[in-house]
Amino acid sequence: MPSPLLNTTSCQSLNEIIQKIPKDPFWLPLIEVLTYGSLLAIDPRGPLPTYLHQLFGPDPLDVPHFLSHTAFSPTLTGRHATSLIVADILSSTRRSRITAHPSRSKEEDEISAAQLLLSTSKPLYRGTGQGVWNFISPRLDKLYAIPEFVTDLSNRQEVLEIGPASVNIMPCAAIADLHHDVGYGVATLVQGAKLWILYPPTPANLDALCLSYSQTSATHQAAIFANFRRLKNGIVFVQPQNTTLLVPPFCAHAVFTLQTSVLVGREVYSKRKFVQRLENERVQVAWTRAEQNTERRERDVREQMRHLKVVLKTEDMGEREKMLRAWDVVVQNGALESLAEGMKCKLEEWKKIWVTATRGWIECPVCKVKCEEGNDEKGQRRVLRSKKMEVGFGEHFGIVHWRNAKR
Numbered sequence: 009m010p011s012p013l014l015n016t017t018s019c020q021s022l023n024e025i026i027q028k029i030p031k032d033p034f035w036l037p038l039i040e041v042l043t044y045g046s047l048l049a050i051d052p053r054g055p056l057p058t059y060l061h062q063l064f065g066p067d068p069l070d071v072p073h074f075l076s077h078t079a080f081s082p083t084l085t086g087r088h089a090t091s092l093i094v095a096d097i098l099s100s101t102r103r104s105r106i107t108a109h110p111s112r113s114k115e116e117d118e119i120s121a122a123q124l125l126l127s128t129s130k131p132l133y134r135g136t137g138q139g140v141w142n143f144i145s146p147r148l149d150k151l152y153a154i155p156e157f158v159t160d161l162s163n164r165q166e167v168l169e170i171g172p173a174s175v176n177i178m179p180c181a182a183i184a185d186l187h188h189d190v191g192y193g194v195a196t197l198v199q200g201a202k203l204w205i206l207y208p209p210t211p212a213n214l215d216a217l218c219l220s221y222s223q224t225s226a227t228h229q230a231a232i233f234a235n236f237r238r239l240k241n242g243i244v245f246v247q248p249q250n251t252t253l254l255v256p257p258f259c260a261h262a263v264f265t266l267q268t269s270v271l272v273g274r275e276v277y278s279k280r281k282f283v284q285r286l287e288n289e290r291v292q293v294a295w296t297r298a299e300q301n302t303e304r305r306e307r308d309v310r311e312q313m314r315h316l317k318v319v320l321k322t323e324d325m326g327e328r329e330k331m332l333r334a335w336d337v338v339v340q341n342g343a344l345e346s347l348a349e350g351m352k353c354k355l356e357e358w359k360k361i362w363v364t365a366t367r368g369w370i371e372c373p374v375c376k377v378k379c380e381e382g383n384d385e386k387g388q389r390r391v392l393r394s395k396k397m398e399v400g401f402g403e404h405f406g407i408v409h410w411r412n413a414k415r
């Protein structure tokens with residue numbers, strides 16, 4: 009079926025993108041963002057120009073771009089993907105929960121999710137405006153190839169975790185509102201067309217993102233419309249079907265569904281981005297407060313604890329120093345305490361991880377004092393009062409790097 013939007017591959021300039029947006033009052037707020045948002049239209053197929061690295065970071069993986077990646081072989085159609093999802097729902101013993109978002113009522117959500125699944129082949133299907141988010145699909149997971157960059161990271165033992173394949177099915181005109189992800193996002197558009205707006209992870213942009221999380225929207229208007237003027241140096245492009253986008257961690261983004269879409273993706277956590285995650289704990293705290301989803305928060309904290317155990321094993325003094333400095337920030341700005349609020353996992357568990365994982369450390373990478381057995385926190389020789397006392401770096405950590413954890 010021909011659609012005025014189908015030829016999205018040729019979108020290069022901001023004007024061209026604006027021309028592609030349907031002339032419907034619904035899209036006016038998006039056109040306002042595109043017109044006044046100081047956004048830069050980019051071609052994510054690369055090669056990526058230097059100024060993008062200046063904005064997003066020096067590493068190729070710091071810049072959002074399309075990966076040259078065969079995600080599904082043979083190419084997966086939207087229809088096939090949908091049938092696999094339905095098969096997952098039917099075969100699941102614990103009935104994989106599939107529901108529409110934003111939620112209205114259980115009954116309404118289930119009906120609109122079902123209707124959406126039956127309508128993925130209609131590019132301009134709008135339905136209730138609700139989408140199916142984050143459905144974990146074991147069948148798609150099996151077929152979904154791991155991108156080369158993940159294999160490379162994995163060969164260098166830099167991968168902490170590779171998340172399962174999850175699917176977002178969105179009707180035309182649905183918005184994935186302003187948010188961030190903590191891992192590398194890999195997002196394959198099996199069907200449809202999406203307009204992405206992404207911002208570099210600068211401290212100022214992350215402040216603006218925290219602010220947007222803290223606003224409770226009484227108008228149900230998407231946060232991107234109220235906040236785009238505060239966010240700087242954003243980029244915009246249209247993702248056509250059968251492309252795979254890399255979304256670097258902590259790049260705030262909002263995604264507009266121009267055509268009913270099936271997006272399959274997964275998150276990849278790497279050691280090299282763990283310090284960034286620690287440093288930006290406040291963003292995660294703001295997000296979890298907005299979500300009010302205790303189960304998800306608990307999972308998030310557990311995940312970080314798992315990753316911390318691994319990254320602390322490094323022999324590299326520079327890495328140790330970066331980690332401990334980031335830790336000091338999290339403790340001092342109160343983010344750690346806020347994160348632990350109402351959690352089953354207690355604050356003390358963090359300390360235990362540090363003390364256990366750093367048993368071999370003989371020097372504090374930040375204070376630069378020797379922390380061998382029998383030295384005090386200033387590195388002075390002294391007699392141990394009790395055999396039960398923590399000794400070495402663990403003791404130093406407790407005295408110097410933990411003292412502000414509880415106020």
Ligand SMILES: [Zn+2]
Nearest residue numbers: 372374375408
């Ligand atoms: Zn120290």
